[in-house]
Amino acid sequence: xxxxxxxxxxxxxxxxxxxxxxxGSDNATGDTPAAEGAASSxxxxxxxxxxxxxxxxxxxxxxEAWKAGFESMxxxxxxxxSPDGSGAGRKAFLSGGAQFAGSDAYLKDxxxxxxxxxxGPDGALNIPAYISPIAIAFNLGDVxxxxxxxxxxxxxxxxxxxxxxxxxxxxxxxxVELPDTPITVVHRSDESGTTENFVDYLSAAAPEVWTYEVDxxxxxxxxxxxxxxxxxxxxxxxxxxxxxxxxDASAVGDLGKAKVKVGEEYTEISSDAAAKAVEVATxxxxxxxxxxxxxxxxxxxxxxxxxVVLVSYHVYCTTYDSQETVDLVKAFxxxxxxxxxxxxxxASAGNAPLSATLSEKAQxxxxxxxxxx
Numbered sequence: 001x002x003x004x005x006x007x008x009x010x011x012x013x014x015x016x017x018x019x020x021x022x023x024g025s026d027n028a029t030g031d032t033p034a035a036e037g038a039a040s041s042x043x044x045x046x047x048x049x050x051x052x053x054x055x056x057x058x059x060x061x062x063x064e065a066w067k068a069g070f071e072s073m074x075x076x077x078x079x080x081x082s083p084d085g086s087g088a089g090r091k092a093f094l095s096g097g098a099q100f101a102g103s104d105a106y107l108k109d110x111x112x113x114x115x116x117x118x119x120g121p122d123g124a125l126n127i128p129a130y131i132s133p134i135a136i137a138f139n140l141g142d143v144x145x146x147x148x149x150x151x152x153x154x155x156x157x158x159x160x161x162x163x164x165x166x167x168x169x170x171x172x173x174x175x176v177e178l179p180d181t182p183i184t185v186v187h188r189s190d191e192s193g194t195t196e197n198f199v200d201y202l203s204a205a206a207p208e209v210w211t212y213e214v215d216x217x218x219x220x221x222x223x224x225x226x227x228x229x230x231x232x233x234x235x236x237x238x239x240x241x242x243x244x245x246x247x248d249a250s251a252v253g254d255l256g257k258a259k260v261k262v263g264e265e266y267t268e269i270s271s272d273a274a275a276k277a278v279e280v281a282t283x284x285x286x287x288x289x290x291x292x293x294x295x296x297x298x299x300x301x302x303x304x305x306x307x308v309v310l311v312s313y314h315v316y317c318t319t320y321d322s323q324e325t326v327d328l329v330k331a332f333x334x335x336x337x338x339x340x341x342x343x344x345x346x347a348s349a350g351n352a353p354l355s356a357t358l359s360e361k362a363q364x365x366x367x368x369x370x371x372x373x
Contacts, residue, residue: 046073046076047076047077047327047331048074049076049077049325050079051077051079051328051332052081052098053089053099053100053101053102053314054081054082054093054102055081055082055085055086055088055101055103056083056085056089056102056103056192056194056312057084057085057194057229057231057248058104058132058193058194058230058248058310058312059081059102059104059130061345061349062129062348062351063079063081063083063102065344066079066336069335069340069341070331070336073335077331083102084229085188085192085193086101086102086104086191086196086216087190087193088190088191089102090111093115093118094111094114094117099325100315100316100329100333102312102314102315103193103313104196105196105313106294106313107124107126112287118317119317119319120372122288122318123288124318125288125290125291125318125366125369126287126291126292126293126315127292127315127333127365127366128292128311128312128313128337129312129336130312130345130349130351131274131275131309131310131311131351131353132271132310132349133270133271133273133274133306133309133310134194134197134198134201134308134309134310135246135247135249135252135255136153136260136308137234137237137244137245137247137252137256137257138243138245138256139237139240139244140164140179140181140241143164143177143178144257145256145257145258145259146169146173146176146256146258146259147258148169148172148260148261148266149172150201150205150206150260150261151208151209152172153206153258153260154205154206154210156183156244157187157244158209158210158222162182162183164179164181164183164242165178165179165180165181172261179242181241183242184224184244185224185245186225186226186240187218187224187226187245188218188226188227188229188232188233189218189227189228189232190229191216192216192217193216193310194230194246194310195215196214196215196216197308197309198308199215200296201298201307203298204298205298205307225243230247231251233246234251234255237255238253238255246308248310249269250349250350250351257269260306260308262300262303262304262305262306262307267304267305267306268306269306269308270306271351271352271353272352273304273306274309275352275353275355276302276304277296277297277300277302277305277309278294278296278309278352280297280305281294281296281311282295290364290368291365292313292361292362293313296309316329316366317329318368318369318370319371319372319373326369326370329369330367330369333362334363337354337359337366338359342354
């Protein structure tokens, strides 16, 4: 076994984290906020050292809140997080260059195998940390809201629809004065979990239109305006009349946002609607017992659910090479999924807090992290 090698933290946990023993249901989430047990698990912890993560830019606002809250409880500890994108985060983690990754997509099967090289024979754990809707955001003057179904969204992003007054858009938005402004599609230039989640939705909800592979890289033959990271695409759309993109809802500011057709209704984007979509998610088959990778039902007809959603994960090793590192990882991981941690992230980023069921499962997974033997 090749254990993951990082710098040693300076001190250890002074009070052990409390382990939760409650078992969750098969559903991904319940209706209540994150369990109080997760908060108590982090509350008695005092650690020191530096924890390094790289990954999803969608998590950046939440991460700033988590860093501030965690470091205020552990004044000798520091969390360094570089929001370089999900793909960059997973690559850094799998090469031993980061102690954890933030990713808007769980590790693929081949990446889970790679993780055994740096994490030991039990590999890595994908643990949900952040649930947020992906906004289909546009810059169209006084038009701040539009109804769009999945085939129309797919046709816009495949450039089959090229102007804002196209009948396919107009027919779903009676009474809205739509200009003949050309549509400028803006996509991520970097490998992105947000991209992967967005095209996964298009592939499931509009399969006759979106025939491309589900991947974190935008299709090569659909290249148009592009920018790096969440902030990059938002800035490009903000400065481009008629532009449209997909981005974490917390980052789109005053841009217009689409309501997405689900069943016979158009669902407004919100954290509650995103959480409802995650409620019907199922565990990915063939994963280790404590891994929490989730399969989202993108073509759901559940009333009030917003299926263009991302579940952003923190990816940790199951084992690290020192007790000091284990203690630091477990303390930070416990804080993130605690009631306090989720509330801080919600206030900062507007994400949907983890439910009690999801939080309990996450705490059990975090509690299992140990020193490599």
